[in-house]
Amino acid sequence: MKDETKTAIICIAPALVVIGTFTLLPIFYSFYLSLTDWDGFSPIKNFVGLSNYLKLISSSDFWKSVGVTLYYAVGVTIISVVAGLALASVINRSGRLMSFHRVIFFIPVVTSFVAAGVVFRSLFSPAGFLSDTFRSIGLSPPNWLADPIWAMPALIIVGVWNRLGFNTVISLAALQSIPRGYYDKAKIDGAGSWSRFRFITVPLMKPIILLLLVMSMVDAFLIFDLAFAMTGGDPLGATRVVGLYLYRNAFHYYKMGLASAIAVIVIAIILIMSLIQMKLSKFGREA
Amino acid sequence: MSTKGISRTTAAVLTIAIIVVAAIGYYYFTLPPPPPKGELKFWNYWDGTNREAINALVKEWNEKNPNIHVTSVTISWGELLPKLMAAAAGGEVPEVASGDLVWMPKLAKTGILVPLNDFIKDINYTDFYPEMRKIGSYGGKIYSLPVSANNLQLFYNKDIFEANGLDPNKPPTTWDELLTIAKACTDPDKGIWGMELYTGTGEGLTWQFQVYLWQAGGEFLSADLSKAAFNSPEGKRALQFWVDLIQKDKVSPLAPWGLFGQGKAAMVMDGTWMVGGFRAGGWAPLTFDWGTAAMPIPSGGGQATNMGGEQIFIFKTTDEKQRAAWEFVKWLTSKETQIHWDILTGFMPVLDSVARDAVYTTWAQTTEPRLGPFIENQKYAHARPMVTQYPEISDAFSEEIQKALYGTVSVEAALANAETRVNQILAAAG
Numbered sequence: 001m002k003d004e005t006k007t008a009i010i011c012i013a014p015a016l017v018v019i020g021t022f023t024l025l026p027i028f029y030s031f032y033l034s035l036t037d038w039d040g041f042s043p044i045k046n047f048v049g050l051s052n053y054l055k056l057i058s059s060s061d062f063w064k065s066v067g068v069t070l071y072y073a074v075g076v077t078i079i080s081v082v083a084g085l086a087l088a089s090v091i092n093r094s095g096r097l098m099s100f101h102r103v104i105f106f107i108p109v110v111t112s113f114v115a116a117g118v119v120f121r122s123l124f125s126p127a128g129f130l131s132d133t134f135r136s137i138g139l140s141p142p143n144w145l146a147d148p149i150w151a152m153p154a155l156i157i158v159g160v161w162n163r164l165g166f167n168t169v170i171s172l173a174a175l176q177s178i179p180r181g182y183y184d185k186a187k188i189d190g191a192g193s194w195s196r197f198r199f200i201t202v203p204l205m206k207p208i209i210l211l212l213l214v215m216s217m218v219d220a221f222l223i224f225d226l227a228f229a230m231t232g233g234d235p236l237g238a239t240r241v242v243g244l245y246l247y248r249n250a251f252h253y254y255k256m257g258l259a260s261a262i263a264v265i266v267i268a269i270i271l272i273m274s275l276i277q278m279k280l281s282k283f284g285r286e287a
Numbered sequence: 288m289s290t291k292g293i294s295r296t297t298a299a300v301l302t303i304a305i306i307v308v309a310a311i312g313y314y315y316f317t318l319p320p321p322p323p324k325g326e327l328k329f330w331n332y333w334d335g336t337n338r339e340a341i342n343a344l345v346k347e348w349n350e351k352n353p354n355i356h357v358t359s360v361t362i363s364w365g366e367l368l369p370k371l372m373a374a375a376a377g378g379e380v381p382e383v384a385s386g387d388l389v390w391m392p393k394l395a396k397t398g399i400l401v402p403l404n405d406f407i408k409d410i411n412y413t414d415f416y417p418e419m420r421k422i423g424s425y426g427g428k429i430y431s432l433p434v435s436a437n438n439l440q441l442f443y444n445k446d447i448f449e450a451n452g453l454d455p456n457k458p459p460t461t462w463d464e465l466l467t468i469a470k471a472c473t474d475p476d477k478g479i480w481g482m483e484l485y486t487g488t489g490e491g492l493t494w495q496f497q498v499y500l501w502q503a504g505g506e507f508l509s510a511d512l513s514k515a516a517f518n519s520p521e522g523k524r525a526l527q528f529w530v531d532l533i534q535k536d537k538v539s540p541l542a543p544w545g546l547f548g549q550g551k552a553a554m555v556m557d558g559t560w561m562v563g564g565f566r567a568g569g570w571a572p573l574t575f576d577w578g579t580a581a582m583p584i585p586s587g588g589g590q591a592t593n594m595g596g597e598q599i600f601i602f603k604t605t606d607e608k609q610r611a612a613w614e615f616v617k618w619l620t621s622k623e624t625q626i627h628w629d630i631l632t633g634f635m636p637v638l639d640s641v642a643r644d645a646v647y648t649t650w651a652q653t654t655e656p657r658l659g660p661f662i663e664n665q666k667y668a669h670a671r672p673m674v675t676q677y678p679e680i681s682d683a684f685s686e687e688i689q690k691a692l693y694g695t696v697s698v699e700a701a702l703a704n705a706e707t708r709v710n711q712i713l714a715a716a717g
Binding site: 043251252 | 373376393
């Protein structure tokens with residue numbers, strides 16, 4: 001046992017040093033900065049207590065951006081997890097083409113959001129491919145990115161496009177780890193395909209689904225580059241996600257203290273969301 | 288007698304000695320100090336063909352001035368200000384840099400720039416356009432010189448004009464004509480619009496709108512820069528014109544920027560740099576025939592445009608390096624170098640004498656006549672208010688104005704809301 005602990009410590013140490021230096025330290029530092037009025041450059045950092053937090057809590061712009069981000073994150077998470085599962089079960093039956101499909105669906109995952117954002121921006125433009133297609137079949141296209149109602153769905157479409165591959169590949173791996181024997185035995189006992197899905201696939205997939213929900217949600221909540229490249233927060237603030245709000249305060253107005261406070265609140269929100277999701281799904285008990 | 292003689296000799300020696308010392312002292316204190324020497328780093332964000340242009344000029348300087356060697360360092364627009372500000376916090380400053388004119392209040396406030404008030408006695412400072420001189424002034428001192436300029440004028444699609452029976456050589460000159468032509472060109476079935484406006488939030492909207500505001504005779508901030516001044520009859524007139532183009536006459540789209548370049552808008556107001564971009568061989572060449580014109584003006588209003596460009600400034604280092612840096616700045620902003628620079632880059636002149644120079648004007652007329660409206664109207668270019676809170680003011684203003692463009696609030700309410708927010712930002716410390 002003692003040797004095991006030692007080995008564990010030795011194995012963890014390098015990663016811990018790296019994470020500590022490049023992740024934990026900056027997090028603590030930004031917490032410290034959130035209590036100051038630092039402008040990002042000046043050597044002077046006046047301690048201002050919680051005034052940055054109070055400013056944010058009373059700012060309707062900030063809460064609006066949190067709401068907008070939640071809209072995006074929930075939209076992307078639900079669609080990409082459900083669609084990922086569905087796609088995985090289809091690919092699971094595609095036999096020899098499986099690895100080909102895996103690669104195809106994974107390509108968007110490794111595509112830069114900025115590049116994708118620029119391409120999708122022109123696809124969604126009034127003079128773009130999507131709008132032309134709508135017109136060619138006699139429909140009047142929505143004014144996607146300039147319409148306060150359609151701008152966010154357009155962002156969610158790109159978010160799902162990006163996320164789907166990851167969720168599919170993970171779901172596929174989980175599906176394949178379920179021993180085939182379970183299904184065969186259930187079949188012999190007379191279970192239909194719905195029952196097999198309901199009583200074998202779902203319970204065994206539950207920890208993976210939960211993992212994907214939490215990961216997708218956290219990932220989507222941190223959206224910045226896509227919104228930056230596609231809409232810049234327009235129109236009427238309909239896509240001004242919290243990442244953009246933070247960026248503007250930090251690198252446009254040089255309010256580094258306030259921006260750090262936003263970052264700390266975002267960390268807290270993500271933590272709370274993850275805890276709620278785990279609680280709701282009674283993480284691990286049925287796994 | 289002899290004592291008298293000795294004392295006379297002594298007196299003579301003393302007199303000579305005093306004269307010699309005085310002469311040496313005079314020589315020492317009044318002659319210019321020895322010519323400065325040094326290695327200078329020059330940070331700027333000019334890239335692409337502009338980078339080639341500045342490199343060519345720096346090379347020419349280095350050949351002529353073996354004692355002062357300049358190295359031009361390109362840093363992207365987005366990174367340059369943070370880097371300069373970080374340098375201000377105790378990092379390594381370059382000796383010289385040039386940056387976006389809107390950064391100047393922020394940079395001047397840091398106290399890391401050398402005031403140029405003594406240096407400019409060397410040059411004909413008033414040859415720079417007055418609005419550009421305003422930008423370099425902060426707290427009663429001069430911290431930078433203009434080095435390049437651009438402004439906003441009208442671009443129009445001659446093919447769309449012709450397709451709608453309009454004379455492609457008769458661009459609009461008034462707001463009324465602009466509306467008439469825009470109506471004639473708008474074709475919803477083809478997705479073609481009359482006039483493209485910048486309807487996204489941010490400085491893009493604000494600096495475009497300011498042109499209409501100034502044309503109508505309005506001001507953006509009060510003269511002492513302490514409060515908003517756009518909530519005025521002139522401001523209402525300008526905003527009403529935009530709102531009508533979009534909501535009433537439906538000749539301007541609510542759409543992401545760039546329709547003119549895609550051939551989907553007949554007219555647009557854009558910057559000097561797009562002349563270089565849109566032409567054959569540019570970085571965004573157009574597939575249709577196009578022209579430029581001075582921005583149409585409202586009845587009873589006047590010509591006005593917004594000024595962009597770069598300013599050059601010197602950092603506090605050592606006395607010798609500062610003097611060396613000034614020699615370079617003086618050369619770069621001199622008439623001869625500026626003519627060369629403007630021809631290489633297509634930037635607008637910052638010196639009145641360049642704009643009237645025969646070599647320059649001949650070049651412009653023969654090589655790129657579409658620069659004409661920009662050159663002629665540079666003198667009407669206004670500087671944006673030089674306050675440190677400008678980026679935040681600009682965002683807040685654009686957010687409130689956008690609501691009027693979308694028709695969710697009235698023109699009056701949008702201007703009043705923008706006024707409240709801008710005044711709040713100005714009241715907070717910058």
